[in-house]
Amino acid sequence: MEIEHSKIFSEEEEDQFLKFIDYAKSMLFPCDRNPAESEEEPTDVPGWSWIVKRILKTCVAYPTGVTPAILLTEVFQAWNEKSRDGAPKRQSECMIKLRRKHKRAKLPNTVTIDSIYEKKFLSLNSVIEAVIVEAFILPGTSVLMLTLGDIWSSNTIDLYLHSRFRNIADSNNGILKEGREILLTGCRLRAALGVARLLPSEYLVVLLDEDEDDDAMLIGAQFCSDTFSSISLDAAKEGANYSLYARIEHIGSLETQGTSVIVQKKQITLVDNDDMRLTFILWGEQTAIAHLLSVGSMLAIDKPFIASSIDSSLDACNDICLEYGSATQLYLVPLIQHKERVCVPLTQSHYQGSRLLSASNLTQGPIVSQVTLPCDTQGSIDFKNYPFRTYVVDLRGKMTGISLYGIVREISGNSESRFSLKIEDATGAIWAKLHFIRSWSLGRLGVGHTVYISGLSTTMTRRKRLELIWDENDTEASVINTSCLLAFLNSSCLHRLSRVSDLSLHMSGAQACRVWIDQIEHCHINTRFMHVPCGHLVDLASDGDLECKFCCVICSAEVQRTFHLKITLADDTAKLFAWCVGRTAAELLQITPDEFYELPDEEQIMYPSALGLEKFIVTVVNCGRQQSRIGLAEQDSDMVDWEVTCAMKCE
Structure with a gap:
């Protein structure tokens, strides 16, 4: 088997496309440090799969052919755009300290304040992860303003605070004051007389930190006395208020209700400390709040509207559910994304040691042996930003964000929307189950074709065999058939x-x-x-x-x-x-x-x-x-x- 693998490795070394990936990485992102020497995630260098995906995206866009200069420019500019929020030119000392403390994952729709000024545009679905720099009353009015900054930007922007939050913005006892982090969506941008400001939004979530004494006391005093089992629908109808604390277990997909009038609905499953579950429902424009929430985070809900499950058209085992009412305010203790040290497999040394991992002269000591990758609460490690190429032999249980480059050896289908591919690279073969939204959407793909697949996760079958899962719904999921790309034949640098x-x-x-x-x-x-x-x-x-x-x-x-x-x-x-x-x-x-x-x-x-x-x-x-x-x-x-x-x- 070793002889056969060596033969295939030799053939892969002749793959001009793989050679160009190595060339692009060495030219644009030369490694001058060992990632194992730093506790910080190496955000200044893209992962192998990111470079591959960007180059293939360019090839799809330019079927008439690309030159090395075009590809290198596209990759370099795309990475600069992606990383623009990583190194603001100037920040206050307070913001710098907060940046060092920041460990949570960035939400999917997050935009930076710098990008708002650059594009002069802000969509209603955009998320702003902000820090209050200053709170003040607009002179001559009773309007409360918040000056917001973020840890990625050098600019600040003013927000007209919605009236529903005035009670928590009191200068003496309010929680909305300098240094407080908030999440915001549903904002409109107003630019008048050269001044950009954010108009009021009802969809604001206050972030809490359990490691801070004041926040821990607030959680314990206000949110830990009520539980889901203590809620009474009759008492709520008579004016009783509740303050609840629970973990976000699931955020459902968007649904529509009604016949003559279409109303959007989003259901969020919450679990309290007694392992009791309730559904938190967002209606209509409120569904934008879901952009601010993340599975695994702790949600503190002050004064939720208590509704009947029947009245809310909810098929649930409980008689009641929670809704975002006119007096409701939300606080979030975000899930801190833990990281694990992952050993770089011997595969990298076998095949890439002389090229991809030559971060320093080999005589100076061992090359990269470990990298730090984020993992979720279930222990699954995210390989989306893994610096090196992942091979079949490297795959283990509880891996997500995997990308593979290999050859299709078999294809089978179970239904209109479920297919299986057997993918082989230089080290072995593995089955990948593809789940489509409705039906096959990848174009022509056959046995012997070379493919690049991203967005894969590992799972174990009942027979304890490792296999891969791919879901078209995943934003990172893609399959590109490189054997059918016309740009490859039109580009001498790729073949x-x-x-x-x-x-x-x-x-x-x-x-x-x-x-x-x-x-x-x-x-x-x-x-x-x-x-x-x-x-x-x-x-x-x-x-x-x-x-x-x-x-x-x-x-x-x-x-x-x-x-x-x-x-x-x-x-x-x-x-x-x-x-x-x-x-x-x-x-x-x-x-x-x-x-x-x-x-x-x-x-x-x-x-x-x-x-x-x-x-x-x-x-x-x-x-x-x-x-x-x-x-x-x-x-x-x-x-x-x-x-x-x-x-x-x-x-």
Whole structure:
């Protein structure tokens, strides 16, 4: 096995795309320190997967080709934009101390105050994680203003405080004073006479710190006397108020209610210290508050509206639920994202030690041995910002945010929205279960194709076998089929041309060749219908409908005419018999399927002889004689080992 892995490692070292990733990282982000020497997360250098994803995104955007300069510029500018909030030019000493203390994860929709000034725009869904720099009364009025800063910005901005928060902004006993952190959403930006200010918003959450004596006393005195079991719906109707403290267990997806009038609803599951659960409901525009909350954090609710579960159209085991009423105020003790020291596997030293991990001269001592990564309350470690490439052999239980670069060896489908891919890299293979929102949405993907998958998590099967899970709903989830990217063929920096005689059925990964169509050898042209979302050929079902066996659906409304082409390609060294479908076949034949279909039968028969000796750069993959367990419509008794996944005419 070691010999086989060494062979595959050797083949991966010839992958021009992987070489360019290493080159881009070394040029733009040279390692001059060992991450293991610092307790801080190395935010000044992007992870391997971030660079890959950014380069592939650029390739998708520029199918006509990219140069090293374009790619390096795109990566550099994107990282600067992403990291712009990491190093403000000037801050007060108070803000610097707060920045050092800050350990919680940034919320998904967070914007910085600096970015508000730069873009002169603020969406209602934006989240502001702010610190009160000053609280004051607007001269000549009774309007209370808060000057806000954040730990990522050098600018501050003023907020008109909503009247519902005046009681906690009292200058003597109020909690909204200098140094207090708050979360804010639903804000509108007002820029008049060159001055930018935030208009009042009802959706403000005050952050508490249990390590601070004043906050700990507030929690104990105000929020720990009431429990969920002590709530009485009758007492609430008579005016009783409650102050509750519970952990956020789940934040549900957005729902709609009503028939004639559509009202949005968000349900949040809370668990108190007695392990009793209640649902906290947000209605309409209130659902924006959910952007301020995070699973695992402790939520303190002062004066919630106590409602009947039946009246709230809630199917729950409890008779009551909580709502965000006109007098309700929210306090949050955010979940502190813990971090773990993760050992860099031997895989990195085996394959990347001389290149990616050469942070310093090897004679100066051992290279990186550990990195620090965040983990959640269940102990799952997030590898989204892992500095190095992750291999199959490195995978363990309780890992999230994984990215893999490898070859598809098998594909199977259980339903219209659930598929499984067997992914192989230089160290082994693993099954990944893909969960789609509705149906397959990744375009054409076949056995032998090289893919980059991000947003993976590990899980154990009932038979204690490790496998991966991928959910399309995850914001980090993506699958990019690099074998079908036209930009690869148009970009000399991303591929290395091989001779046909060098191709072997034992080779892994996509290979680029400069070829022509051999008119004398076999050329079989057939027009079929293709299922557009997946790029696979369809069959005629017994009832006359068109069926996609890959997606397991009847798809008569989502098909288009395409080629199923078997053709002989050649160069000066050898010939190759291959097959292809779709855009690739049309590029090789220099005619569209509809145009070919309209030709008389005799012209269709004679068409291959008119192809000439036009040259193409093509991407070919070894699909083998065993195709996917689904999508067998592309197979017949004359199976072919090579698939042309991409083609481009060249001079």
